[in-house]
Amino acid sequence: MKIRAINIIGEGELATKLKELVSKADFKVIASELTGDYARQAADVDLVLEVAPEDIAVKKRVFKSCDAKCGKETILATTTANPWVTQLAKATKRPEKVIGLNFTKNPFEEKYLVQIVRGLQTSDETIQAVKEFLGKVGVTAVKLEENPGFILDRVIASIVNEAAVMYSSKLATKGDIDSMMKVCVNWPMGPFEFADTIGVDKVVEILESMSQQLGPRYQPCFLLRKMVDAGWLGKKTGRGFYLYS
């Protein structure tokens, strides 16, 4: 199965970026909006890339409509950061052709990492086809089994949570914790800088999802919850662990 034509469904920054990325690689790209007749526009493509808001009901609707209109071979991919691939597959009659392609933007450079998320029913052929596709697009991809937090969110949310425990128990200041991780073991950012970049609300969401599925050791530190209550969500609100002007 070769991917030649792609339909990117959704609005927003990521959708725009993806259109740009894929167009550069010489694929036929159709951009659809969620308010339009996206399923009909998706009828003749090889890959549907859903970039809808993080709302499972909205995403299920997209998958269901596309499943009804697309050719039998079309792969349906979600960009969700949530472990919803298997759930979305259930909204279709082609569970083996449903897959997750989660794009993470590198905060330092203009590049992306793709996490290829394999749902319970995703076939090897589907994985192979998206791997080839991503290779032509020129982005680095890694593969994982569907699981809360995927690879990146799980690691980053966990270090933020432990750092928040250390800071709220007054072992060290947040500035010293961040700087030591950078100068002693060459981390690109300290844990609190990661939190402010990703969003404290998002960190709490990831931790909650992980603590439900993987156990209480992922329960968010109470400091993080208080910060969400106070609206200190990070760079996007001007204040998180640090102040931004």
Next chain:
Amino acid sequence: MNFENIGGMKMEVKKIAVLGAGIMGHGIAQVCAQAGYQVNLRDTKDEFVETGISKIRKFLGGSVERQRMTQAEADAILGRIKGMTDLKEAVKDVDIVIEAIVEDINIKKGVYKELDQICRPDTIFASNTSAQSITEMAMATKRPDKFIGMHWFNPPQLMRGIEVITHDKTSKETLDIMVGLCKKLGKEPGICKDSPGFIVNRLIQIWYNEGLNMFDEGIAEPQDIDTALKVAYNFRMGPFELRDMVGLDVALASTGTQYRELMREQFRPPRCLIMKVKAGDLGRKTGRGFYEYKSER
């Protein structure tokens, strides 16, 4: 840095003793001498002292070759370092003792008991431990207010961060002097209360364990986990690569210590690490760990 305390007493650090001329000790002595301090470098045997000093000479020689310093500067630095085996002589008249001996709490406590009796009463004791309790060592002396942790990273000549570890009885003056010393050495201090793993080894353990646990849980392969962290966030190495580099036996020992002391699930040694060590696959040094290193052997 302001070295004055409320009483107007002034402690200016001039002379430092470094105990232990091994991997950390010789590097620490070099950094101190480079910053202009007189250094007594002491180890238990002449050959250990000589090895340490010859490593310093080699390092400085390299710096001269790369034109980072002149031969005269290198000579002056070496001239400030005195190697010796006699403990009494080494700590006579020093303002700070930096201890970088073997990581054994009983040996360390024994040395501190002796130091407490032979050192000037105002001499500060700084331990370069990464794993032992500062509080426990401080209580082996009659000067817990002058006891502090000074955790360097390997190699000391190049790594810029130093964790400064306080315990309940460390005085403000001792802390101020230590922070001032770190800055004079050109290092960046981070202050942390005495606790297992301090800042860096505790947080990096979480990073390692989450990575390794995902492999244990069948979620992803080491290479995919390493690549994800490097490409998405610019970590220089992934957890599996770094574990292989440091050595899986060393990794298992440090994870085990933290798990026992912090008693939290997050620190439990991952199964894959235990099994690799059982199998004798200890990382780069044995040619195989999470990855294969055939060509490098």
